[in-house]
Amino acid sequence: MKRKINYACIALAFLTACSHKDSISSMEFKADEQNSVIEWKGSAPTHFHEGAFKVSGNLQTNGKGKITGGDFTIPIASISNIDLTNEAEREALLNHLKSPDFFNIALHPDARFHITKVEPYTSAGSSANTIITGDFTMVGQTHSIQIPAKVIAEHEKISAEGSFKLNRLQWGMNSYNDPEQQLYILPDVDIKLQLHFIKSGL
Numbered sequence: 001m002k003r004k005i006n007y008a009c010i011a012l013a014f015l016t017a018c019s020h021k022d023s024i025s026s027m028e029f030k031a032d033e034q035n036s037v038i039e040w041k042g043s044a045p046t047h048f049h050e051g052a053f054k055v056s057g058n059l060q061t062n063g064k065g066k067i068t069g070g071d072f073t074i075p076i077a078s079i080s081n082i083d084l085t086n087e088a089e090r091e092a093l094l095n096h097l098k099s100p101d102f103f104n105i106a107l108h109p110d111a112r113f114h115i116t117k118v119e120p121y122t123s124a125g126s127s128a129n130t131i132i133t134g135d136f137t138m139v140g141q142t143h144s145i146q147i148p149a150k151v152i153a154e155h156e157k158i159s160a161e162g163s164f165k166l167n168r169l170q171w172g173m174n175s176y177n178d179p180e181q182q183l184y185i186l187p188d189v190d191i192k193l194q195l196h197f198i199k200s201g202l
Contacts, residue, residue, distance in 0.1 A: 026060060026061070026062065027060070027061045027199060027200075028058055028059070028060050028061075028199075028200040029058060029060075029061065029157070029158050029197035029198060029199055029200060030057075030058045030197060030200050031055060031056050031057045031058065031072070031195065031197055032196040032197060032198050033054060033055070033056055035194075035196045036054075036055050036194065036195045036196050037052045037053070037055070037194050037195075038053040038074060038191065038192070038194075038195075039051070039192040039193075039194070040052065040079075040190065040191055041189065041190040042185060042186075042189050042190075043186045043188075043190075044183065044184060044186065045184060049084070049093060050082055051080045051081040051082050051083075052079075052080050052082070053074050053076070053078050053079055053080075053111075054074070054075060055072055056072065056075075057071050057072030057073055057113075058070060058200070059115075059158060059197050061153065065153030065154075065158070066118070066153075067115070067118045067130070067132070067151065067153075067158075068118065069115050070113075070114075070115040070134075071112070071113070071114050071115070072112065072113040072114075073110050073111075073112055074110060074111040074112070075109065075110055076098065076103045076105045076108070076109055076110060077098070077105060077109065079097060079098070079103075080094070081094055101175040101176075102175065103138075103139060103173075104139055107139075107140070108138070108139045108140055111136070111137060112136070112137040113134050113135070113136050113137075114134050114135045114137075115132060115134040116133050116144070117132075117133040117134075118131075118132055119131050119133075123148065126148060127150045128148035128150050128162060129149075129150055129151060130148070130149050130150070130151040130160075131146055131147070131148050131149075132148075132149055132160075132162075133145070133146050133147075134147070136166075138171045138173075139171050139172060139173060140172075141170075141171045141172055143170055143171065145164075145166070146164075147164050147193070148163075148164065149162030155199075156198065157197060157198050157199065158196075158197040159195065159196050160193060160197075161192075161193060161194055161195070163190070163192045163193070164191055165189065165190060166188065166189045167187050167188055167189075168188075168189055169187045
């Protein structure tokens with residue numbers, strides 16, 4: 001009888017330990033919005049413009065620093081420009097980018113990214129160690145994209161830096177797409193991520 005009780009105690013302790021382990025294995029991190037930025041660069045054959053967006057969101061990890069999920073919101077109204085020094089020209093550019101020719105902010109105020117897969121990544125000449133796959137929603141359309149990133153995970157913070165090209169035509173942003181016209185904008189937009197996250201609850 002005593003042996004059966006001991007076995008029961010061992011089993012209970014094991015289950016309790018497993019339950020406790022599961023409760024601490026999953027962690028959530030929120031974006032440090034003051035220090036996180038998404039940079040953009042749009043180009044024409046003879047010139048370019050560049051700027052940034054703000055971003056909010058969160059990451060989930062398995063407790064060992066491996067990202068398991070995440071969701072992000074990019075408010076289009078936060079778009080900025082850094083290359084134009086004339087204030088009137090800068091405002092004209094930003095208002096045009098917010099118009100139906102591009103982001104159509106009146107109908108689509110936000111872009112969103114939902115992580116669907118995270119895998120190790122290596123490539124010669126690249127510092128990226130992770131490939132992040134997810135669904136990117138912009139101007140009412142959603143398509144899957146892959147982002148190579150350098151992810152550094154610590155106990156209470158995570159950083160992710162990466163760069164990739166986003167083809168605006170894939171999301172139906174087709175304005176100024178004729179090379180024969182006076183203004184022709186290249187389909188690919190250069191995107192750079194500088195994202196920082198802190199453990200939720202701190």
